[in-house]
Structure formats: structure tokens, C-alpha cells
Amino acid sequence: MDGLDDRFTAAANTKKPFALPRSFTYHQTFHRRSRDASRPFWKNLADNDPNTYVSDSRVILYTTSLRGIRRTHEDCCAVRAILRGFRVAVDERDVSIDAAYRRELQSLIGGKGRPVSLPQVFLRGRHIGGAEEVRQLHEIGELGKLLEGVPGQDPAFVCGGCGGFRFVPCGRCCGSRKVFVEEEGRMRRCDNCNENGLVRCSHCCSSSSY
Known part of the structure; x- marks a missing residue:
């Protein structure tokens, strides 16, 4: 960001x-x-x-x-x-x-x-x-x-990774937003995903600046 x-x-x-x-x-x-x-x-x-x-x-x-x-x-x-x-x-x-x-x-x-x-x-x-x-x-x-010079894209294109949603469930916490930290012996907030337990699709959001 x-x-x-x-x-x-x-x-x-x-x-x-x-x-x-x-x-x-x-x-x-x-x-x-x-x-x-x-x-x-x-x-x-x-x-x-x-x-x-x-x-x-x-x-x-x-x-x-x-x-x-x-x-x-x-x-x-x-x-x-x-x-x-x-x-x-x-x-x-x-x-x-x-x-x-x-x-x-x-x-x-x-x-x-x-x-x-x-x-x-x-x-x-x-x-x-x-x-x-x-x-x-x-x-x-x-x-x-x-819009001249802007990269083109087929309007019918649908990302195979997220179905056009642009987000997928976090692979680390499976969307639960919590992970177990063995060193601490407790659950902690997953720092890989957003407030909804989602991460940006690596296929269609790969060009994002953050």
C-alpha cells in the first residue's frame, strides 16, 4: 500500500x-x-x-x-x-x-x-x-x-484463481483469522490476511503496488 x-x-x-x-x-x-x-x-x-x-x-x-x-x-x-x-x-x-x-x-x-x-x-x-x-x-x-495506451484485457476474462472475486481465503489460517503459535502456546491474529480472513488473489492482483 x-x-x-x-x-x-x-x-x-x-x-x-x-x-x-x-x-x-x-x-x-x-x-x-x-x-x-x-x-x-x-x-x-x-x-x-x-x-x-x-x-x-x-x-x-x-x-x-x-x-x-x-x-x-x-x-x-x-x-x-x-x-x-x-x-x-x-x-x-x-x-x-x-x-x-x-x-x-x-x-x-x-x-x-x-x-x-x-x-x-x-x-x-x-x-x-x-x-x-x-x-x-x-x-x-x-x-x-x-485510455489510449492502457493495457488491454478481454472483458469476458474471469480469473481462474478467484473467479473474478479478486480475493481468496487465507492459506495460513483458512479464513479463520487466527493461527496457533507453538512458541507462545496460544492463538494469535493471523497477520497474512485482512479483516475478513482474505488475501488478494496472486493471479489477478499480482500487478498491485502493495
């Missing part, structure tokens, strides 16, 4: 502070603050900003699989479908499955104090925005231009 944080810190510092609470039982529209209010936000995305990390060509999609709020779930599905339509590889990070993704998004968009809606998309280290921005870019034909 530290690797991605280091890469995106400069980009995150230019954004208005937002915080991501543990509960996603809400939906709040995210409004982008352009560096130049007189220009469309997608024009500013193409600016050569020396403070922005651009060597990583991946698309990173922060999303949630929770269906507590219908609009949030529909927005996540819509953005996922749009990106798949361009047949590009998407590093999808479900914040409801791994709290590390939630903390990561907090650090990228900035600080605590205000919520941020899901989904959120990053491309080459730049924050593209949420569902509204992605739809707008797609409708005017600018999204395809921004």
Missing part, C-alpha cells in the same frame, strides 16, 4: 480534502474542482503536470459490492461496464472487502472530515472522478482518448 501512496501523494495533495467513512449507506455527489474553471475538466486532465505521477498506465477503480444504497451500486456497475466496453485492464478495488483500500482512497483524495462517493477512477495516477465525470467523458468521446 505504501508504494501506491507514495506515487499518488503529489496528486492527492492538489485535491480538496475528503474522508471516506466506514459506512457506505449514503450517496453524495462529488464535484471536481478544476485548476482552471474556465476550461472543461477533461481538458485539465491532459495538462502536463510535473507533480503528477504518470508512468503507471493502469486504470484503478475504487468501488463497493455493498447494495445498501441503490444509486451507489448502480453507479459502480455503470462505470465498470463503461470501462469494460473499452476492453482495458481495470484494477478494481472493493473497499467493502478490504479496509486497506478504504484507507488508500482516503489518502489519495485527501484527509478526513468529508465523505466521498463511490465509484472513483484513477488513470495514470490522475484522479478522473466518479460516475458523473466518467459518464460525461464517455458521452463526449474523450474517455477513449484518455
Whole structure:
């Protein structure tokens, strides 16, 4: 996680502070603050900003699989479908499955104090925005231009290791989150898995930065 944080810190510092609470039982529209209010936000995305990390060509999609709020779930599905339509590889990070993704998004968009809606998309280290921005870019034909050079992937591809879930039960504790330490003669929290007893799939998450 530290690797991605280091890469995106400069980009995150230019954004208005937002915080991501543990509960996603809400939906709040995210409004982008352009560096130049007189220009469309997608024009500013193409600016050569020396403070922005651009060597990583991946698309990173922060999303949630929770269906507590219908609009949030529909927005996540819509953005996922749009990106798949361009047949590009998407590093999808479900914040409801791994709290590390939630903390990561907090650090990228900035600080605590205000919520941020899901989904959120990053491309080459730049924050593209949420569902509204992605739809707008797609409708005017600018999204395809921004995705040029992104590694391709068959949208029908399903990982044989996790079935597309991107996580598998921890092999050390079998998902129980506890292991027996012989030296101490007691059970301890497994330090290999997340709060749900899961680890990232080594097949489809091998390119992750942490």
C-alpha cells in the first residue's frame, strides 16, 4: 500500500480534502474542482503536470459490492461496464472487502472530515472522478482518448484463481483469522490476511503496488 501512496501523494495533495467513512449507506455527489474553471475538466486532465505521477498506465477503480444504497451500486456497475466496453485492464478495488483500500482512497483524495462517493477512477495516477465525470467523458468521446495506451484485457476474462472475486481465503489460517503459535502456546491474529480472513488473489492482483 505504501508504494501506491507514495506515487499518488503529489496528486492527492492538489485535491480538496475528503474522508471516506466506514459506512457506505449514503450517496453524495462529488464535484471536481478544476485548476482552471474556465476550461472543461477533461481538458485539465491532459495538462502536463510535473507533480503528477504518470508512468503507471493502469486504470484503478475504487468501488463497493455493498447494495445498501441503490444509486451507489448502480453507479459502480455503470462505470465498470463503461470501462469494460473499452476492453482495458481495470484494477478494481472493493473497499467493502478490504479496509486497506478504504484507507488508500482516503489518502489519495485527501484527509478526513468529508465523505466521498463511490465509484472513483484513477488513470495514470490522475484522479478522473466518479460516475458523473466518467459518464460525461464517455458521452463526449474523450474517455477513449484518455485510455489510449492502457493495457488491454478481454472483458469476458474471469480469473481462474478467484473467479473474478479478486480475493481468496487465507492459506495460513483458512479464513479463520487466527493461527496457533507453538512458541507462545496460544492463538494469535493471523497477520497474512485482512479483516475478513482474505488475501488478494496472486493471479489477478499480482500487478498491485502493495
